[in-house]
Structures are given as C-alpha cells and as structure tokens.
Amino acid sequence: MTNRWRTLTPTVLVVAALLTPAAEAGRPAWFTSWAQSQQNLGPAVRDQSMRMITHLSQGGSAVRVRVQNTFGTQPLTLDHTTVALSGGDAAVSGVRDLTFGGRRAVTLQPGASTWSDQVPFPTSAGADLAVSMHVAGEAVPGRHDGAFRENYLTAPGSGDQTAAQAEAYPQKIQSTYVVTAVDVFNPRLKGTIVPFGSSVVDGVGSTNCGPGCTELGTNKRWTDVLARRIVAESPANAQLTVANAGISGTTSAVCPGNSPGIQGLDAVSRLERDVLALHGVTDVIYYYGTNDLANGCSSADIIASYRTVFARLKAAGVDVHVTPITPRPGYSNQNNVDRHAVNSFVKRGGDCSGTCASVTDFDQVLSDPVKPNSILPAYDTGDGIHANIVGQQAIAEYVDLKAF
Secondary structure (H helix, E strand, C coil): CCCCCECCCCCCCCCCCCCCHHHHCCCCCEEEEEECCCCEECCCEEEEEEEEEEECCCCCCEEEEEEECCCCCCCEEECEEEEEEECCCCCEEEEEEECECCECCEEECCCCEEECCCEECCCCCCCEEEEEEEEEEEECCEEECCCCCCEEECCCCCCCCCCCCHHHCCEEECCEECEEEEEEECCCCCEEEEEEECHHHHCCCCCECCCCCECCCCCCCHHHHHHHHHHHHCCHHHCEEECCEECCCCCCCCCCCCCHHHCCCCHHHHHHHHHHCCCCEEEEEEECCHHHHHCCCCHHHHHHHHHHHHHHHHHCCCEEEECCCCCCCCCCHHHHHHHHHHHHHHHHHHCCCCCCCEECCHHHHHECCCCCCCECHHHECCCCCCECHHHHHHHHHHCCHHHC
16 A cells, blocks of 8 residues: 655654644644745855745644755855744744754755754744744855745845844845745644646746736735635645645756756656655645647657656655646647647546546636637736736636545
8 A cells, every 4th residue: 555645754853742642643743834946046145144934834833944955066054044923024023943953053965955853833824934044154045936925135244133123134035045845743634735837836927916016925826825725615634735846947858948947857857856755745736738848848758757757656645636738829739739639648537547636627727718729818917828816816716625
C-alpha cells in the first residue's frame, strides 16, 4: 500500500509537548500552509534584514519555516531569523526567534535547503506571518520573482532589524527572498493540496482588477480563493492546506525553446524539491502545458513528462487532479492539434491512463464559447493567456472540493 501521507521530517526534534492523542496515534500533524518556489537569484544584500510576508492557508499551534539557497553559488548565512504576525505593511507583533538545529545562525551551502526548528506560535487560517532574516555580511539570496504583494528590506549596513517595526524597512520589493515554505502544526487537518504549474498557478493576473487597476497583497490568486473555500465550505474532518508551487514561464517537459532562465525548472526536475519535500501532501492540482506548446514541445513530449510526473506522485501516494491545457490565441495550428491531443489523453476515461484521480477542467471555465482557442473576454487580463481577478475566482469556484 502506498503511503498517502508524505511527511519528510526536516529535524529529529519531536514535538512531544504539542502532540495530541490523534497525532500520537500516528496521524500526521505538520502541514505546509504556504509555499513559493525559488526560481533564480536576487540582488545582493549587505548587513541587511529581509522581511517576507507569508499568507497561511490554515493555522495551527506552532510553525516552522523552510529556507533555501537553491540557486546560490556561495554560502548564505542567516545569523538571526524571527517570525511574527504581520500588522500590515512591514509592521509586526508577537516576534519570536527561530533556531536551526538548536542554533540561532544557519549557513546554507550552494543548493542547500533546511527547515527551522518548530516554535510554539498560534496562527489561524488566512493569517499573514512575517519571516524576518538578517544577513550580517554580503550574500546573494535566492528568490521567487512574483510575490504579488510587497515585501521589505532594511537599508544596507543597518544591522539586525529582525524584531524592528515598519520604519526600519524602507525598501519595498515584489519578490520573495530565501523563505520558501511555512508549516503549521495542526493534527486536525487532513492533508495538503499542492497546485503545481506555471504562471496561471503562480498567480499572474491575480492583481488585475480591470483596466488601470492593480491590487497588491489582496491574495486573490485562484489558489488563495480555493484555500478560503476549503475553510468555509469543507467539513471539519476534511480541512486541508493549500501550498502553491507555481513558477511563471516554466514547462512540464524540457522544450527546445526554453530560455536559460527556466532551464532545470521543468516539472520533473523540480518535483521532489517543490512538491514532495513539502509536508502532509495528499493531492496535486497539475496545471501545465501552455508554455510547453509555446516553446516547441510536441504532444508526445508533454504526455511523456505527464506520465513520468504522475507515476512518481502516484508511487508517493499522492492523488493527481490534472487540468487540460487552457487556450492561448497565439498558438499555431500545430500547437492546437497538440493541445487537443494532450487534452484527449488527459480526459480519456478521466484518469490519464490510470495515473490521475480526477480531471479538473479549467479549459471549460476559461474558454470563450465563440472563440474556443481564446479566453472568455470577461476573464482575460488583456494578454489572452492569464485570468484576471474575476477569472481567478471562477477557476477556484469550479474546483470540486469533494475530489480531495
């Protein structure tokens, strides 16, 4: 029997003081409540603090944080890291220190990843958790390009400001540095859903509220809306976290037209790091393919990558809910032939040839019935590819919560 509960424990710190009878009976208690996958390096920081705001899909009685140096070429040392509740902008309350293996400082070698020790810290669904990290020397942090909110940096040379208030953080950025996941301790949760894909998963379009209108930090990605639906609509014994694993521009397969910036970020290459290394993972919503076609992959290439990823997920006890490739007006005739071939594979029997649990047909949500190779105008950001806030809501509302 496969193990549906994927729990790669990052430390041997047993949280005995926090365990409930349910957890002691073997039910997993740590679930990834927020995630953003690293994709490249940001600009250097020097004796600065970085304050990243993470939006939790579910809460719990304790937290732990993953930090990464995935693309770094030099060691990255965080000499002090704290967590706190965000009070809006860079303001915080209830600051608590984080440790790593019992130590305040942690050094991440190039390519390395680690989780903090757990710290008691009560949170609720929808809470914004501020993770503040100080780099004493000079380093180049890894980042996720699109945070779709503002995060904050202190001035170079300002020292350790990890417990400071908003006035210490004058610089605003719209990327997420170093921190890539937050776990919550909550034995009452059932599992973690990981939406896995490219820009439509990442959240491109989710700040678009109409011509000339942009909303930052309002958490209106379809994955955010899905998380809120689960909290509001699912019964107490079916509550799940949602951990976003989207990276804009990426592909399911390795395609001829992939730019250097997304090489090594195909679905197969990042599956372990960005999906399976998260905690409590029970389900993946797989939303890939549109960039594959745009970058010269054939239907055979895409289907081969699907088979590889889905087989690995199935072997890990993770259910796959796959969406057909959604429309894009710039596709060539051959692109559309390939798109329909992939979608036929996805929809055949509703099980992707035995490796999928269900089909989540976002193509049906977004397609313009008059121009089926285009997005419905009411949902279009204007680029013909991405859904605006209204479209994001429609995608989330289409998801059948009973499928999880």
